[in-house]
Amino acid sequence: MFRTALRNVLAHKTRLLMTVLAVMLGVAFVSGTLVFTNSISEASERASAKGFTAVDVSVTPDWDEDKSDDEQTKLTPDLLDRADRTEGAAFAIGSVTSSVALADKDGKPVGNGWQVAGGNYWGTDDPRYPMAEGHAPKGGDEVAIDSKTAERHGYKVGDKVRMSVDGPVLTPTVSGIFTTDDGAVDAGGSLSLFDTATAQKLFGEPGEYDEIIVKAESGVSQDALMSALGASLPKDSVEMQTGAELASDQAAMIARSMDSLKQTLLVAAGISLFVGTFLIANTFTMLVAQRTKELALMRAVGASRRQVTRSVLFEAFVVGTIAAVTGLVAGVGIGAGLRSLMNSFGANFADGPLVVSSGTVVAALAVGVLITMLAAWLPARRAAKIPPVAAMNSVHAQATTKSLVLRNTLGSLITAAGVAVVLAATTIDKATTAQGPMALGAFLVIIGVFVLTPLLSRPLIAAAAPVLRVFGVSGKLARQNAVRNPRRTAATASALMIGLTLITAMTVAAVGVQKAINKMAADSVKADYVVSMSNFGYLSPDVAEKLAGVDGVTASSPLRNGWATVEDTDESLTGVTGSALGQLTDLPVKDGVSEVDGTRVVVDEKTAEEHGWKAGSEFTVTYDDDQEQRLTVAGIYEANELFRGIMLDLPTLSPHMEDAADQQVMVKMADGTSDAAKDSLRAALGDSPAIKVQDKQDLSDEIAKTITLMLNILYGLLGMAVIVAVLGVVNTLAMSVFERSQEIGMLRAIGLNRKGVKRMVRLESLVISLFGAALGIGLGVFFGWAAGELVGAEVATYELVLPWDRIGVFVLLAAVVGVLAALWPARRAARLNMLSAIKAE
Structure with missing residues (x-):
């Protein structure tokens, strides 16, 4: 049985290559991540040790x-x-x-x-x-x-x-x-x-x-x-x-700082492997289906169910071992490439040799072999259960009504449970607390939809029938082929679905965050410029004084941070120029007025609620110099990321601060923003390299740049999952063409030309890819909305924004995947000799 299994692996080199590639990509990404993080961690640790x-x-x-x-x-x-x-x-x-x-x-x-x-x-x-x-x-x-x-x-x-x-x-x-x-x-x-x-x-x-x-x-x-x-x-x-001890502490700090990056990369690698699992399972399912008669004959001449299962698992072991070894070698190259790529982005990690630890080798081999054997186990078990006589009479074992009902019921329950967990997570106040339940719910929804995909394939693919009719017989055949084996179509489409789900969800959430930040700046800041340190440190009080004296400046105010004790609670204080506050900000006042003068202060809504204050309330504050003062709440405003806490007049706060330092300075110009105005502000500060002078658009662009960079990195990481999905479509179509050789030969014999055969295979691939895209984008929008609910709890200006332009790009990407994936299978189908194909078993 083992010799037979080994011959089967070697007899189908193309199929072996496609499956090995899918596993290899995931293994390479996992091992590459470990090599990359271990290498830069060790290099940083060595550099820190030298520094001491x-x-x-x-x-x-x-x-x-x-x-x-x-x-x-x-x-x-x-x-x-x-x-x-x-x-x-x-x-x-x-x-x-x-x-x-x-x-x-x-x-x-x-x-x-x-x-x-x-x-x-x-x-x-x-x-x-x-x-x-x-x-x-x-x-x-x-x-x-x-x-x-x-x-x-x-x-x-x-x-x-x-x-x-x-x-x-x-x-x-x-x-x-x-x-x-x-x-x-x-x-x-x-x-x-x-x-x-x-x-x-x-x-x-x-x-x-x-x-x-x-x-x-x-x-x-x-x-x-x-x-x-x-x-x-x-x-x-x-x-x-x-x-x-200092070197050890710094090494531990460096290792902790690497944890987030390492986890992100490993999650992306895990997604690629998860997608690859669908491809492997699909491949072995088709493999077993094509060899049903062969396996039945083995059963008839004495092979047991266990031997049949073991023979299929042995094939998976061989494939997994080859993929793991090649993936490990490729992972070393990926690790080196990631370091060069990160350095080109300005990360500038410390130099050092590539570190390939024994743990990396064990992880690569374990992941490659175990994932492949796990994906092949269910098809192997299913093959062993087919009675020899039934298998010899039918090449395709059809799913029973009982199994379909069980699958659909199970899928519905898992999906419903996942949706319920996601919805429950959106009601949790703290985003950090909600992340765990949200991730669990999303995982359950994806698994549930995957189980339900065969049921969903028929109505969704049927919706494409009017468009496919335009292509005549080829379009009709493509639609019928796509729904002929719903399980196979589901497994193929699900690989693409997962990648697009994550990409769409991140995009929806990121676009909403960007718009919230823009709205926050537009709604609450009336200043033309915000001046701050480029290293996020504190500004010298001299900066605010110099800016106030620049020609054209009509109003300016520093935001001077301090702390005080109120009713045994530490509260944040922000000193501002009270007379200029109305010209520089537009705080959404919920109660009272936004007037800051003398002992009259404004307080954010959350702080006021915690202390039971309202407009007109009085309270005693104890400053850092242990001096006490009685303050009056003039107004209560809605806090945001820019303004929060107790805001009071600078002459009131500054005498109690030993070392005054400003977080930033807001400036209003007589003629608004212009290059000349910005240059005059910078010139007043001596064109200091430590200081940023930004208008609202600059602030928005800076945040957008960060969000875009993060998205691009994640797009690149999830691109691996899309590549695996493409391999899945190619593999499925290629094996489907082989499986339908007789049928394609008969179609050629009754008049369907090579061009029509190519069009049929391409349209089938396109339909499957777009079916996966529809599910992925739909789930992605749902998860993006759910993530946005968590953001909305922290950022009041957040609102759901559907980026239709990017969603259109994702649909186009799915279509391109479908067309490209069909090139080789379509060419192979068109080149079949019709007489040989009709005579084929």
Whole structure:
């Protein structure tokens, strides 16, 4: 039986290739994902470990929530000196760090947002950063930059550079270029170092450090040094970690940051495998149907049911093994390609070798073999159940009425349960809580519809009859062929259905989110420009003052963030210029008026509800400086992503803030938006590389760019599922042509020419593909609506938007899939010799 099964595999090389391709794509994607994530994780871990080679023990302040900022422990020169004199310490360095935006020679920011950093160069010879060229920076007019940034952007010693910490522009001279093993720099970021006094002035407070780095003497372990430091430093007010612990923590953080990407890629790979399962099951179902007489003869000469089942499963094992091995090899290439692709998009992962772990090899082999054997098990079991006499009398075993009723009942129950779970999930307030039930419901709906697809195929394909009549006999035959075997048609169409379901759902939800954000900006912001930091940090208060003095500015206001305690609850405060608020915003007021002046404030609806406030209510607020003040609610407004919390006048809030910092600044111009107005605002800020000046369209485009990028990546990932679906259509049609050789030969004999045969096969493929598209787009719109309900609970301006243009593209894509998939089977059918085909068994 095993020899017979092996001969059957090798005797049908084309069928073997198509099935292997379907499994191989899924396995390649899984193994490629594992290779990609393991490689960049290990490279990042190595880079982070190198970054701590000069650190044996790190000393940082121990933050006490019960103390004010003035009472917190400070890392002073005295503590630094005590650390330096500790027994076993070779030296101690005081470190100051922050974010610094550095511009290239065209004035554009370098690096990748959070990866642009600044710090201090210690003395004239910093062991952390060996100087490759020039000398250590001295004074506020000199800076040292890392060698990779210098190489990327063409900077040399003596060049002037433009940079910014929190808004105002600095133009120091490059005094030196140093080398570093910092993983962020390797990944495309930048590191700029000032002398210690300048760094303290720019990033914190003079005479204070963010961290004390201690290097051990030769022969002294990190643990021994940390114990010695614990005895010489105030252990109850500082925290200490060894360099090994820091490297381990950063490696764990890198691994966690990779989890989301890894899960997304694996989900896409799983979808491809799920779709491939339909193809494999369909292939083995047709294979068993074509070999019914052969298997029945084996049963008649003594083969048992178990032997028949095992022979089919052995074929699946051979196919799965070949696919798993080739998929693993292809996956290594995909892993390398993904890293190059991500780097071209600006991800800039750390360099390192490709990592093919034993876990990746085991996963690839297990996925390929198990998925294939699982998909083949049901056809094998069905074949073994056919009585030998019945099988010899009929090549096709028709499904019984009982089995069809059972299938349709089961499919209806699963679909109904899935719809109920999805609808229940839409009523959950928190989107994070609803994600699990939503995913479960969607899975049940897809499985239920797949089970019901044979029942749905007849009425939906019959709806295409008027169009198919235009093609005469070929169109009529194509429709009849498409519904002749509903199960086969269902399995073929379902592969395409799943891919289009996910693509449509994501598109519907993403378009709705984009429109909600646009509506939010249009409805609540009357300002012409919003000014903010490009790295999402806080602006210096100087920025708001400079913008207010620009010619043409009629109104401006910073959004100054703070916190306070109200009735033992921490509440967010936003300081604004009360007199300009009405000119810059259009808050939807639910109660009272949107007037902010003195002790009169406006509060968002949720906060007011939690405290039981209404217009005219009074409450006591305790600021961070422990000062109390009585405030009055002038109005209650509907919150959105831009405005929420308690909004009060700047003169009321600012005296209670030790370090004032603004999230953004809103600006209204006399003549509205224009290139000249934007240029004047940027010029007032010295064309700072750290600052973004955006109008409403810029804000919308920035968000749209992010959403579009995410969609394109997901489209690319789900494209694998579509490719597998195409293979499924090709495989099904090719085997169907082989199965109907006699019928096609007879049609040729009675007058249907080769062109008519080709048209018949192409139309059959087109109908099946469009049937899958109809189901997929319908389910996708439903899931997109459900996901939108979750978004709507968080974003008040969200509303369902059906992107008819993109839906039209998806339908066209399905039609193209159908036409392309039929090219080879149609050509094969047309080239059949009619006499040989009529005589064929």
